[in-house]
Amino acid sequence: MESLLEAVSLLVGGDRETWWTIATSVRFSLWSTVFAVIPGVPLGAALFLGRFKGKRAAVALVNAVMAVPTVVVGLFVYSFISRSGPLGSLGLLYAPGGVVLGQALLAFPLVASMSYTGLQKLDPRYGETLLTLGAGPWRRLAAIIREGRYVITQAMLAAFGRVAGEVGVSMMLGGNIRWYTRTMTTTIALDASKGEFERALSLGFVLLALALLVNFLSHLAVRDGR
Amino acid sequence: MDAEAVFEVAGLSFRYERRVAASCASLRVRQGESVAFVGPNGSGKTTMLKLLNGLLGPFDGSISFMGRPIAKNPELRRRSVYVHQHPVLFAGTVRDNLAYALRLKRFGAAEAETRLEDAAERFGIAALLDREAGRLSGGETQRVAVARAVAAGADVLLLDEPTSSMDAEGDAAVRSMLAGLRRSGSTLVFSAHDESLVRELADRVIRFESGRAIAGPGGETE
Numbered sequence: 201m202e203s204l205l206e207a208v209s210l211l212v213g214g215d216r217e218t219w220w221t222i223a224t225s226v227r228f229s230l231w232s233t234v235f236a237v238i239p240g241v242p243l244g245a246a247l248f249l250g251r252f253k254g255k256r257a258a259v260a261l262v263n264a265v266m267a268v269p270t271v272v273v274g275l276f277v278y279s280f281i282s283r284s285g286p287l288g289s290l291g292l293l294y295a296p297g298g299v300v301l302g303q304a305l306l307a308f309p310l311v312a313s314m315s316y317t318g319l320q321k322l323d324p325r326y327g328e329t330l331l332t333l334g335a336g337p338w339r340r341l342a343a344i345i346r347e348g349r350y351v352i353t354q355a356m357l358a359a360f361g362r363v364a365g366e367v368g369v370s371m372m373l374g375g376n377i378r379w380y381t382r383t384m385t386t387t388i389a390l391d392a393s394k395g396e397f398e399r400a401l402s403l404g405f406v407l408l409a410l411a412l413l414v415n416f417l418s419h420l421a422v423r424d425g426r
Numbered sequence: 427m428d429a430e431a432v433f434e435v436a437g438l439s440f441r442y443e444r445r446v447a448a449s450c451a452s453l454r455v456r457q458g459e460s461v462a463f464v465g466p467n468g469s470g471k472t473t474m475l476k477l478l479n480g481l482l483g484p485f486d487g488s489i490s491f492m493g494r495p496i497a498k499n500p501e502l503r504r505r506s507v508y509v510h511q512h513p514v515l516f517a518g519t520v521r522d523n524l525a526y527a528l529r530l531k532r533f534g535a536a537e538a539e540t541r542l543e544d545a546a547e548r549f550g551i552a553a554l555l556d557r558e559a560g561r562l563s564g565g566e567t568q569r570v571a572v573a574r575a576v577a578a579g580a581d582v583l584l585l586d587e588p589t590s591s592m593d594a595e596g597d598a599a600v601r602s603m604l605a606g607l608r609r610s611g612s613t614l615v616f617s618a619h620d621e622s623l624v625r626e627l628a629d630r631v632i633r634f635e636s637g638r639a640i641a642g643p644g645g646e647t648e
Contacts, residue, residue: 251483328481329514333578334503334530343516 207401217379218399222406225383228296229364232303236359240308241352244315245344249327249337259316265309270368277302278372294375299383302369307359314358318351319344353421361414365407430456432506432582432613433478437487440477448473450487450639453632455615460608462624463617465634471617472511474639475584478615479508491582504531506582511590513571515559520551520570523559527578545577549603565596569603576607583607585616589623601626 210218247259279285281292281301292298326347330340345352363369367385374381376390384403391400435453439446448470455461463471476482478489480496480503488495491502515523524545528538546552549569554562562570568588575583588604589597604627608614618624624631633640 323514325510325512325514328476328508329510329516331481332479332503332506332508333527333575339530 203397203401206398207405210399210402211405215399215402218402220379221382221384221387221403224296224381225364225385228299228303228370228383229360231300232307232363233356233360235300235304236307236311236363237352237356240311240359241315241345241355242341243312244352244355245319245341245348247312247316248319249340249344259313262309262313262316266313268309270306270366271372273306274302274369274372277305277369281373293373294377294381296374296381298373299370299381302373303363303366306366306369307363310362311355311359314355315348315352318354319348321351322348350421350424354418357414357418357421361411364410364414431490432457432459432492433615434490434493435478435487438477438485438489439487440473440482440485442473446637448477448634448637448639450474453639455613458611458613460614460627460629461616462628462631463615463634463639464619464624464631469634470637470639471634472586473637474634475508475586475615475617479506479584481508505580506584507575507578507580508584509568509571509575509586509588511587512564513567515562515567515570515574518559519556520559520562521555523570524555524574524577527574531578533578541577545573548606549573549576550599563596564592565599568592568596568600572603572607576612581611582613583615585614587617587619589618589620 209215243262247255247262277298278293281287281290281298283293290297292301322344327340327344330343335343365385367389370376370381370383370386371389374383374386376382376386382390384407388400388403388407391397431454433453433455435450437451438453439449441447463474465471473482477485478491478496480489480499483497490496491499491506494501496502516526518526521542524542525538528541533541543552546555549572551566551569551573554566554570559567559570572583572585572588585604589600592600601623604614604616608627614627616627
């Protein structure tokens with residue numbers, strides 16, 4: 201009970217480190233969502249529009265990649281951005297850029313898969329009409345994304361929720377450095393391991409509220425889409 | 427190869443989920459002809475119309491448009507349009523819809539405006555130009571969809587059940603429009619259940635059964 205009250209007071213009292221951690225998490229999540237959406241939505245739309253051999257295999261691959269654990273994604277990116285890796289000179293490891301890169305890679309297949317699945321619910325006549333009227337592939341891609349903006353919004357929200365709540369990538373690539381790369385989830389992991397539950401609980405409340413907000417906005421996007 | 431042929435089909439077979447959805451040993455549609463596809467629901471009429479317009483594939487056999495295979499044939503997209511049974515109009519006004527199709531075909535602003543106005547006049551939709559496309563009746567939607575195609579330069583129209591589920595007024599307006607298109611030399615290939623529409627419009631009838639183009643009343647598909 202005491203921990204709960206202390207957790208609430210950290211939030212209500214405007215504890216600087218707690219709010220800095222929240223802001224950092226949100227900032228990382230927003231950027232990684234943006235970097236996941238830029239290739240993820242066009243890939244989902246291209247899979248939806250495309251008629252090519254191996255399409256099923258491509259969709260299955262995207263879905264399979266979506267299920268890769270966060271630590272595996274972290275490890276994969278680590279091998280590229282560690283000092284001896286091909287991107288080592290960029291100095292991304294244990295820096296915000298590394299966390300954003302890892303989270304973007306984590307969210308990218310989710311965005312692509314959800315965009316593809318969501319767009320499949322669109323009226324198939326829409327794409328056929330664009331094609332028969334002579335719209336080229338880029339125009340069709342743009343028009344389909346515009347028409348499917350509600351399902352794409354849902355995919356973006358899901359991606360944001362996924363990266364805001366992940367811990368493996370942030371821990372491996374960010375290093376959980378105080379006032380630099382520490383996020384809500386890495387703080388929770390660290391504080392809980394030390395037996396200091398107040399800040400962990402306060403951040404847990406924020407993550408819960410964030411998850412509820414994302415769900416609510418996603419619900420609104422679906423409703424508006426109908 | 428027939429110089430006048432718009433479409434030439436040979437040995438066509440299209441499978442959907444391991445079932446032959448449409449097949450046709452041989453079919454030729456000539457310039458300015460009006461050809462009706464008739465047959466029960468699910469017999470392959472719509473599939474064949476979509477195949478002719480390159481909306482479905484891959485398939486076995488060959489389909490040519492103006493003497494060239496339809497794959498990557500720019501003439502197909504320039505001159506032929508498939509119109510759904512319940513056509514899709516894009517968000518915005520009727521004018522926006524026609525303007526969008528004209529932009530796709532890269533007409534200059536002045537020519538696009540002239541074409542838009544001409545099509546609106548010709549298809550009796552001038553009064554609808556500033557109406558929201560989503561609020562039109564079935565007959566109006568069908569006329570706008572055809573006007574959009576013709577304004578953008580299509581003279582080969584593939585129409586799926588163009589008068590189905592329409593009130594009497596809409597039905598009459600669409601029939602009149604199609605008769606006008608036929609008189610003006612457009613090539614029409616359409617599917618229909620309505621025998622009176624087939625009698626009014628078709629030069630030739632192709633019957634479909636279980637996915638197969640069988641033959642016209644005279645036994646021909648040529």
